[in-house]
Amino acid sequence: MKFVDEALINVRAGKGGNGVVSFRREKYVEFGGPDGGDGGDGGSVYLRAIDGANTLADFRFVRQFQAENGQPGEGRNKRGKSGEDLFIDVPVGTQVFVEETDELIGDLTADGETLLVAQGGFHGLGNTRYKSSTNRAPRQSKPGSMGEERELRLELKLLADVGLLGMPNAGKSTLISRVSAAKPKIANYPFTTLYPNLGVVRVGMLQSFVMADIPGLIEGAAEGAGLGHQFLKHLSRTRLLLHMLDCSPMSDSGDPVADFAQVSEELTKYNDIFADKPRWLVLNKMDTMSEEDQQAKAQEIVRAIDWQGPVYRISAQAGIGTETLCHDIMQTLEQMDDDADF
Missing domain, CATH: 3.40.50.300 (P-loop containing nucleotide triphosphate hydrolases)
Known part of the structure; x- marks a missing residue:
């Protein structure tokens, strides 16, 4: 395979799931109260160093990477499912730069080493979170936050003796x-x-x-x-x-x-x-x-x-x-x- 020692990729973490507004409704229960659950956290994006690879050639064809979004909450205080984290395998010896600022944010020099490059969005809050002694039936919730998105430059330095x-x-x-x-x-x-x-x-x-x-x-x-x-x-x-x-x-x-x-x-x-x-x-x-x-x-x-x-x-x-x-x-x-x- 052709040796490629630089690559540009776009990574996007998952969005946090929204919280929901919901009220408990059961027969013979006059005042059920709020039961809206929180959303799930968005998945984060990690780079993971692996032995046996000595090229960034695969990133010539696949440059966009997206982690899973968190799911919205549900009634009965059910929290939404969190998005799966995404792990991108790179060769040992890969340095990671933010393309816009040229900032070095990581240097993966050992097999299995991981680097968080995009933080997943935080989960939204259901209306249960807003219940208080003065607000018995809150009708507000909070949406999940957006996950980080970054343009990264990967540079491979051979690890030879x-x-x-x-x-x-x-x-x-x-x-x-x-x-x-x-x-x-x-x-x-x-x-x-x-x-x-x-x-x-x-x-x-x-x-x-x-x-x-x-x-x-x-x-x-x-x-x-x-x-x-x-x-x-x-x-x-x-x-x-x-x-x-x-x-x-x-x-x-x-x-x-x-x-x-x-x-x-x-x-x-x-x-x-x-x-x-x-x-x-x-x-x-x-x-x-x-x-x-x-x-x-x-x-x-x-x-x-x-x-x-x-x-x-x-x-x-x-x-x-x-x-x-x-x-x-x-x-x-x-x-x-x-x-x-x-």
Whole structure:
């Protein structure tokens, strides 16, 4: 299914049921008195996060959502039935904004988490409620109130452990297809990845992590150039970034140092959060040169960019070095979990 990471929906809660005016009428009972019941509350609208979904595509076709209205009250002090609440399922990682004000009202980050987005109308009051010592036969009632109506913008941010970062054709799609069951489009031209791909990388029997393949970045991406900054937001939730560089002599730019500087600048422009996020350097397509040339090339790049973090030399296409990379990622993520628990 096509990946869609934004959607506009209209939600409307149910109206509260009206209260009624009614009087008790029984044979041999001269003064029955008021017995009009209250109406039922209107149903509310909730968003509910579910695992297993990674797209908002369904909301392209269904955008109007209405909860049930409450039923009116009846005589004999019978209260009307309340409307059923409406639960709308969305992927885990969905942020909810009020379209008119751009206010963030919720961030659904866990399976089963719910968010009230439209409050149901309050029930109306029957004439029994107005009975008093001075008003023995009230003929007034109160209608139910209208339910809330809102225009909402849903934005999906992928919840992945590892994000692949780099220029177009750096080999990100090839890597995720090599180490997971994900099948992204791969070809020898820029922007083969038009939508983020998620892949589960299994390292051991009970060890796995989620990797996200984000479309390649070009100069001006933070301002919307190329595929725009709409996909940069997905990287903000990953715990670890793999910055991939095409080190092949036949690469598009021929200058991995310049590629690194360009992508790093776009990250900085977009959000300061990336400055503190762990990032590893992954030198891809190293199988195109000898071992001696590989070492020399890696040292040259590390010195030029003044890199202080981990460095990996791999060939995503041939699968060289990918197993070690994935094992180290798993170990690091587990260490992060242990540190968080501590």
